[in-house]
Amino acid sequence: MRLHLDNFTKCFDGTPVIEGLNLTVEDGEMLALLGPSGCGKSTTLLSICGIYRADGGRILFGDRDVSALPSQRRNVGVVFQNYALYPHLTVEENIAFPLTVQKKRTDKAEVARQVREIAELIHIEALLSRRPAQLSGGQQQRVALARALVRKPDVLLLDEPLANLDAKLRLEMRSEIRRLQLETGITAILVTHDQVEAMSMCDRVAIMDKGEILQIDSPTEMYRAPANRFVAGFLGNPPITFLDGQTAQEGRFAMAEGLTLPLPAHLRNMPAGRPIALGLRPEHFGHGGAGQASGRVTFVEPQGREMLFDVQAAPGVTLRSIQPTRDDVAIGDEVTWSIDADRMLAFDADGRRL
Amino acid sequence: MTRNFALFPLMVVIILVSLPLMTMYGFLILDTFTDAPPGELWPDEFTLRHWRFLWDMSAAGNVWMATLNTAVLALSMVAVVVPVSSLAGYAISRLNLPYRRFFLAGILVMHAFPAVTLLIGVFFVLKFTGLYNTMIGVILVKGALMLPFGIWIMKGFYDAVPWEIEMAGVQDGASRLTVFWRLIVPQVKPGLVALSVFAFLDGWGEYLLPRVLAPGSEMTVMSVLLNQLIAGDDIGFDFNLFKTVGVFYTLPVIALFVIFQNRLMTIFGGGTKG
Structure with a gap:
């Protein structure tokens, strides 16, 4: 009924x-x-x-x-x-x-x-x-x-x-x-x-x-x-990582901490200087894509079939990646992994998805 | 092995401490069947003479009448206290009553209140209502004085029943009354049994109220009768008869305790969560 x-x-x-x-x-x-x-x-x-x-x-x-x-x-x-x-x-x-x-x-x-x-x-x-x-x-x-x-x-x-x-x-x-x-x-x-x-x-x-x-x-x-930042943060395990920053020139996104990434394709022509937040899911980091981030692996959590990595891409900015189990990466290693920028989620200052 | 040895000194202490008590009880029973020469401790003859009060009403007054009166008082306590407490306890525990907190506080205060101080007031009220020197009057007063205890105990038992059981019952289509009767009351049965026994024992042992509020001879209860036995005259005072009537008076209490001892413990164990 x-x-x-x-x-x-x-x-x-x-x-x-x-x-x-x-x-x-x-x-x-x-x-x-x-x-x-x-x-x-x-x-x-x-x-x-x-x-x-x-x-x-x-x-x-x-x-x-x-x-x-x-x-x-x-x-x-x-x-x-x-x-x-x-x-x-x-x-x-x-x-x-x-x-x-x-x-x-x-x-x-x-x-x-x-x-x-x-x-x-x-x-x-x-x-x-x-x-x-x-x-x-x-x-x-x-x-x-x-x-x-x-x-x-x-x-x-x-x-x-x-x-x-x-x-x-x-x-x-x-x-x-x-x-x-x-x-x-x-x-x-x-x-x-x-x-x-x-x-x-x-x-x-x-x-x-x-x-x-x-x-x-x-x-x-x-x-x-x-629909918004709350929903994005609530769904997904391990959870999504939010990066707070601003739009920059040439369709890029920049954080005060120094990390820059390409914006998702549909937002490339946003004017520079707008405050936005990007949401990066762990399965979109280290699996190909236009963006890139490098940093030191600060934490590894083996889960059997998969492994969870924390990568410090800039001071105070930790990106999370989930990948099929591999043993060539350990805590302290420097890695450069790709970011699937087009599949990142973008939110405006009020938390609404763009 | 080691456990037993560790307990051994403790057992010795316990036995030593309770020895006087056990001796007293032992002689209480022994003296009802025997006679000892004056001034001696150990008896030298077996006799049933002290139990003569059971058939000889001149020995200690009408014992059977008194037993009946005591039983009426005790059973009435059960009949008054248990139903009222089980309903009132439920209301206090579950229903969104106006002045619920006031009732709760009131019950606690009443529970702690020394009842003796009310005696004179109660006396006047009973005189006024014509219930003085009636068993009904004693039952009403005694019941009222015991209700705070009963309600508080039952409230504790109801508090321990999960809310969800009630919700589930209502969801299943049962009325509040059906839920109460078929789902909640069975959960508090240990409380009802324990409270019944307590109410009975309290009524059985009551001395003050019947003595003061119903002094008429046809209303005599066992405790009053026992008192009259020593108060009567102190010259021909028969020690062994007094002990024997006392044992007779205690027998139902001992029987109840033996039967219900586990149930009674629940009142102190799980029942009194505030």
Whole structure:
């Protein structure tokens, strides 16, 4: 079901934390709300599911305005960060709980059938008689998912669902949640501060900061063309390097520290003396291109398949490069590597991308 | 091995320190079944004479009536304190009540307040309302005095239940009441059990309130009866009878402790997170 936030506003103690937010999640789409802690993403989520009341604007499920409805009547499935399983009930009873509290009684056999069906979908049939305390983190996560989905909700909300899992399980559950979402075709919102999660699991990503959505786009498009400096800095691991300087003569860019680079092609005829910032991603340094920078390697971080290098190109200016593992460069070596100037991102003084 | 040896001196100290206590308890039990010659410590004959009060009402007054009264008082404490505390504790812990902080502070103050100082005021109130010299009056007063403790304890248990469980319940379509009854109460069951036992024991052991507020003979509880046994006359004072009635009075307490000792510990362990 299509979800639409129309001019949504939420205040705490009279101070607006989110003001006039507009957001549309298409039917069957999975959207990530991505942002640093305190950016308002969880507030938005809790308002959609009805735990917080909106202080202004409308929340629409399809054409139905649910802003005034209590949580119980919104038909939203939520997976909480700590799963919030009911510790005194078995897995089966946990999953059946949403069905047993419904106004119109479902008979026992039907409840059991639906529980079994969802358990099979999520691969937890073998766990039905256990209690939450006897499950691993990943299994608890699956049970929480099953409980959220058993009612066939209009919207599925995931609040940092992978934050409590270890790295390997996180990878596994990432694809598992996405598989379920695609199989059930449910509209889903994922709240996370982990850019990898957001980009790998979702159709579109909405980046939030200070209660505002800065950009909504597909993960690849957002990575390639971030709307502003914040988005560019938030996406990408290892992160982008920002170089603050000015435009110079002949389509070049110069920093007060002494480093000069060619400007990206579309900015070559900018007049000189404008303050701008260039964003250089580590995969565009040392992989060919028109620009060049030389300096001393100050740090090497082997990551197995790749290696991360910090190169001091000028006093106080450290460029980062990621390259396939090589052992001919060590800390202290002087290197001259190319910079793919045309793929650098440029931002004006206000942080907007040029 | 070394662990045991390290504990050995400690055990000796503990045994030495508690020896007088253990001796007293030992003789308390022993004296109820035996007689010793005057001035002697060790008994020389076995007798059930001291337990005669169980069937001979002239020995220590109507013990069974007093037991019944005590049980009524103790069970009423459970019936009053546990339901009210479990609801009030939830409200204080979870609901956005007006004057919540004031209530909290009030409960703490009431909890620390010495109840004896209220006795005269309570006496007048009961006189005025016609509840003086009734068991109901004692139950109401005793219950009210115990509620701050009960509410505070239950609040601690509710505080320990994660918010998300409640949110998840509401999301799953359950009403606040269903969530409370089916999801939250089962989480605080240890608290309810412990509080029930405490309320019972508190009612069972209460002396002052029934003594002052319900002095009528048909309202006599065990503690008052026991007191009358020594206060009555000090010439024909029967030491062993007094001890025996005392043991009889203590038996339910010991039984409860044996059954619930682990549950009672939870009050001091996990339950009192402010």
